[in-house]
Amino acid sequence: MKLSGGVEWAVHCCVVLSQAEGPVPTQRLAEFHGISRTYLAKHLQQLSRAGLVTSTEGRVGGYLLTRPGDEITVLDVVQAIEGREPAFRCTEIRQNGPLPASPQVCQRPCGVNRVMQLAEQAWRESLRAVTIADLAAGVLQDAGPQTFDRVREWLAT
Amino acid sequence: MKLSGGVEWAVHCCVVLSQAEGPVPTQRLAEFHGISRTYLAKHLQQLSRAGLVTSTEGRVGGYLLTRPGDEITVLDVVQAIEGREPAFRCTEIRQNGPLPASPQVCQRPCGVNRVMQLAEQAWRESLRAVTIADLAAGVLQDAGPQTFDRVREWLAT
DNA sequence: AATTCGTGGATGACAAGTATCCGCGTTAGT
DNA sequence: ACTAACGCGGATACTTGTCATCCACGAATT
Ligand code: SF4
Ligand code: SF4
Secondary structure, X not given: OOOOOHHHHHHHHHHHHOOOOOOEOHHHHHHHHOOOHHHHHHHHHHHHHOOOEEEEOOOOOEEEEOOOHHHOEHHHHHHHHHOOOOOOOOOOHHHOOOOOXXXXXXXXXXXXXXXXXXXXXXXXXXXXXXXXXXXXXXXXHHHOOOHHHHHHHHHHO | OOOOOHHHHHHHHHHHHHHOOOOEOHHHHHHHHOOOHHHHHHHHHHHHHOOOXXXXXXXXXXXXXXXXXXXXXXXXXXXXXXOXXXXXXXXXXXXXXXXXXXXXXXXXXXXXHHHHHHHHHHHHHHHHXXXXXXXXXXXXXXXXXXXXXXXXXXXXX
């Protein structure tokens, strides 16, 4: 079980975008984080499709958050990148073999499946409890109060 | 993010083993679930290495649970198959780019990482709360009280 | 018209998961 | 002693998913 590496990129980008004053192009975002521009573009498009971000095309275009940072949860970002498919996918092996479960028993998910989905639910709730704004506040806490001033300054270059 | 399909197999096997009277060979377990014998063998070996299961070699050998079903959690099984690596792995991109985080700031994990690990923790706790015995009880509930009698009967064939 | 930018498709490199096979050592029955 | 049933580990191959790049296109600014 492994999360896509793009999740890390996307979260960081959202934090930066939450502090930006205008549209930020992919080029800038990639440069800032020292990562691949072309590949990051793919992830930003996923954020766009998920409705977390709007894009303005053409020159001086780029990406903007559609909502303020405190209305975007980490879960939103993770699901935009990872998709909404559950990590545990049952293949219904209980229907195989010499003692298959009867069709009516299989109407509803079994205990195994329930436990797994419940655990993923707990995971999602935990991610839902934190917003991009919370993370931005954490950065300020860790790296100093003028951090985002410097970021904005560099972005304006 | 996807869990190995072997998790489903392993959990089912543990439930069966918790109801078995003697060592159950891979052949039987695979047949019972209608799955690949050779591949299941790999997963059972992982359970063995994790200490959830003991193997007796030679004829009339097979696998036995090392502890009663109520002392084996679903988390134990999942981790035996999936490993204990966290799903979110930070690549420290904050150290890249024109405004890298200072080394002393990077001493401890950032907010992003903390949130992710916390969520995984919640996931694990949720899985830890359920035991193989709980699942076995669920099967009894869903499929009828004599279900395991039939299983034992078939196993003895 | 030239430049900057997002979009989507095609493509390839690489890692991980899935699955099979074989040779080996072990054990119980004959 | 011999054989059959079993677990163990390595080697191998197939499939899928992740990671990454490139390009042609349309849109907007200068
Ligand atoms: S018993 Fe549960 S985990 Fe097993 S095959 Fe059925 S739904 Fe899937
Ligand atoms: S800020 Fe957090 S998520 Fe980002 S690179 Fe550092 S540890 Fe990883």
